[in-house]
Amino acid sequence: MATTKTESQVQQWTNLAQQLRVDSIRCTTAAGSGHPTSSMSAADLMSVLMMNYLKYDFSNPQNPNNDHLIFSKGHASPLLYSMYKAAGAITDEELMTLRKFGSRLQGHPTPVLPWVDVATGSLGQGLPIGVGVALAGKYLDKLPYHIWVLLGDSEMAEGSIWEAFDHGLHYKLDNLIGILDCNRLGQRGETELGWNIDAYAARAKGFGWNAIEIDGHNYDEINNAYAQAAQTQGVPTLIIAKTIKGKGVSFLENASGWHGKSLNKDQEAQAMKELNPVRSQTFPVQKPAAGQLSPKAPKKALALPKYDAKNGAATRKAYGDTLVALGAANPDVVAMDGEVSNSTHADEFAKAYPDRYFEQYIAEQQLVAAAVGMSVRHKIPFASTFAAFFTRAYDFIRMASVSQANIRLVGSHAGVSIGQDGPSQMALEDLAMMRAVYGSTVLYPCDPNQTAQLTAAMAEHDGIVYMRTTREKTPTIYSSDDQFAVGGSKVLHQSEKDQATIVAVGITLHEALKAYDQLQSEGITVRVIDAYSVKPMDEETLLAAAQEAGNKILTVEDHWPEGGLGEAVMEVFSQRDGLMPEIVKLAVQGMPGSGTPDELLEEAGISAHHIMQAVKALVKHNQ
């Protein structure tokens, strides 16, 4: 197959490629928008891939032996959908629903379609996610499937692409093949490197990859490149294909002003004449051989670590301990970290289960992308770094939500309470960032036993689940028998005399408890709620507290004032009829520097002392 060809084979490749071009034009013209020319440049590349190399069972997208085809250049979705039609997976009628309200065929691919692994359209994400799938294939599934990633030339400027190159080499991912559709023209003109495919090759080789330069419209060269890539061992391959944007239609070829633009009906008719269309042929795709998933250890009962009330422990430490317990119980649990595993305590898992731990070094985009790739292969990934550094991967987290990925992110060293290291290391916006992810769950424990239970809950919870942990050792206030769940809260102090409610979480919960004692000694009784499930929040408990405790609420958080605990609490009350309670929010008010945790909590205005003052002001008013 690889190095021979017959006349009829070339004819078949041509037939398929031309059909893909025809359909890419037709569906975008029907939609009135979209990217036909970005599709046409890669039609020859995809024709040969689909006909001779891709192993995919369209009737069973969950077949573990399937190859994975990721369109990192998601705007070439018309090409992808045209391939689905050519494979017989969708009808021509459905193809013509592209970009219409309610259609599965969105402007950029999403897993609303069962053959799409992950949403793309934010450039530079397909390859790093491909690295994640390739890690699962090579080291966990141990199946010979390939991950084919179609790349655009513009997206090669994204740093995340080079994180993927770095990791592809490090993990020797010879099951990963990038196909660079170098059509020279970006959205607004020539790309940075234009048709300088040698420059792309130099970069890929500089990162240790096998690089193959070809004419992306020469079937022989395409075919040989795939054959060579599929046989390459020990390193990933990048095929760099020099292509022509709009290839196949004279007035579109290499023409400016045609990015992201559909043809009108007249232009379509003209194009059809040039393409001599074959519109409805089905081209069967080879199914993969029936390989067996690598045998896994059996599942066991989960034995959570327990923490003694006599000793404090940092929640980050409890996270690490629990991750090991989860690893023992469930062979699908995998972990990765951004070269700070001795701080996040993911290193405990790395030591216990080295074959299920994937170091991602200081590359947070790749860290999240690897987790998303693991999710594609139904692993249960936990990815950790300093909470502040997840900001580096926010676009990947946002897109993971569109991808319907199930990933667990754990950010340590939250807030000013980290102390001396200073503001660059302090997460003060992570709650806002993570709350504003569709369908996300946001947890923030204050205690090791609570952390253990919530970490276990994360493994069972779908979607984007985030947990914030604390650097400092804090008191153990819960017993290992206490129960904690997503959507729950804990009322720590409650009486009929409550004049107000303090809602705290994580490090500030301990400040709230100190404030409670002092207030109590001064004759002021308050309710104290640990709102450890920041999203979703325990509405019932908050509503009851407002009703029973003077309709006065104080929130306190180690976070900027915007988008965190306080606003989450207000959100609960805004969904109810009637006036909202009196709500006062304490949050970090100025840019912190270095100092001890206590000094910084005090300066930020979120210490026990500030809580006490704020409660006094709150209950004095209206008296």
Added chain:
Amino acid sequence: MATTKTESQVQQWTNLAQQLRVDSIRCTTAAGSGHPTSSMSAADLMSVLMMNYLKYDFSNPQNPNNDHLIFSKGHASPLLYSMYKAAGAITDEELMTLRKFGSRLQGHPTPVLPWVDVATGSLGQGLPIGVGVALAGKYLDKLPYHIWVLLGDSEMAEGSIWEAFDHGLHYKLDNLIGILDCNRLGQRGETELGWNIDAYAARAKGFGWNAIEIDGHNYDEINNAYAQAAQTQGVPTLIIAKTIKGKGVSFLENASGWHGKSLNKDQEAQAMKELNPVRSQTFPVQKPAAGQLSPKAPKKALALPKYDAKNGAATRKAYGDTLVALGAANPDVVAMDGEVSNSTHADEFAKAYPDRYFEQYIAEQQLVAAAVGMSVRHKIPFASTFAAFFTRAYDFIRMASVSQANIRLVGSHAGVSIGQDGPSQMALEDLAMMRAVYGSTVLYPCDPNQTAQLTAAMAEHDGIVYMRTTREKTPTIYSSDDQFAVGGSKVLHQSEKDQATIVAVGITLHEALKAYDQLQSEGITVRVIDAYSVKPMDEETLLAAAQEAGNKILTVEDHWPEGGLGEAVMEVFSQRDGLMPEIVKLAVQGMPGSGTPDELLEEAGISAHHIMQAVKALVKHNQ
């Protein structure tokens, strides 16, 4: 200087390097934390740089001719501060305040110190910001200063580093010199590439840089490398120095377990014996030659574009028009974009002022970093891309705030109202993300005349200023005489009969106006507020509205429910005594797909129709 050396020169380099080591140990021991060993590996590199190559007027950090020294490996701050002491800029007494509460010498460098350009500590940021400073130096200031960036080996895994490599080559930044302190050991063990300095060189060369491999403790090699780098024309240089972590003290050299760890008093005493310390010598740094900044066009009066009420216009278009007007008025205004300038309309500026426009291609981290670098050199940078893609640069935006940078970010294509392109292109978390940046300003106009005024206001406003623009053409509802300012709002409908207030912004303001008309026709009168300044918000107008219009407020936004307009409005009321108003929030409720803007606004629950229903429910209640 470059290629000769005398015995006494080597002795001087040694003296300075040993003093830097001694002081790096002393100040971290005094602090009880910090990174002495990461400082010691680079002490020889910095000694030669400081003594023979760095041109810096410590008495005048704002001298435009000064070189820029950026510690991308910010955790080596003890070394940087020890250099300041050696240069006579700070006293030994101040050095010993490292990491203490109130000290300027924080755990990682910040511009609280006048000689620090930008905050570092989130790895991988120093080099891309250095690219921004280098762009300013080569193309705007046209001064021969150099940008020296000290890099750690761990951070070479960050994709942002390779965005900087890409742009350094593209813009031929021969004034930019990276110094890679390859000490092999990261936080938790060996780095990905260890001492394989050839691998780093291959990557740098793959990206077209001049790469020089040296022994980082051989003064001759260090000196020759700097000399060669300073003379290199047309491309940037990376000096790859093989170094030993903890160099100079036997029990620290190349030893595991010493990352981010200070010595105790006994260990310090032992180290001092080995280093034969010279503790208080001052080593003068050469001042730069007195070059003149490139002459600029004179400032002119600003002539804002004006939009006719008869025609609608997209706010993104008004942004582009206004940017050109700002460019005409103020020669310090510069612009950059992430290869979507024909969508954001930054291309208008690029055409009008090509010498002040810097294309950053699809590399959003570099986009923001370039703006930060421009801010270091007192330019007025406007950086634009799709609002959704600023999520890619959130860590850079967060750190820009710590850096006290003055940058303007403009994100287009916000919300579901973009239509067919689908969720990957829709910013639905940008308001939350940008609100949660310390000292940020967040603007969201609904009209071209308003956009013009707010864009002009951005140029005058310090800090991180963000504007969200809309893809779709919207009606022009304001005249060019209307006034808009940061912190303002506009009441569009107001009467004594107001039963509730609708607070809307951007695209939903137009939906609110439609709803107003329909409600009015049904006998329900409401106040309508355009809260275009999302942060800071016009508290006075909101408080008055609550008081005068039934204490009932409806907010509506094209954004996820978390962290956006609705929560910003609640924030205003939470700062007041007494119960909060009844607040109902409309925001995007489900994951959108493709569709027309109207279909998607309706599906998201934020159309005029939904606003009307929500207002009716709000005013019916309590009647």
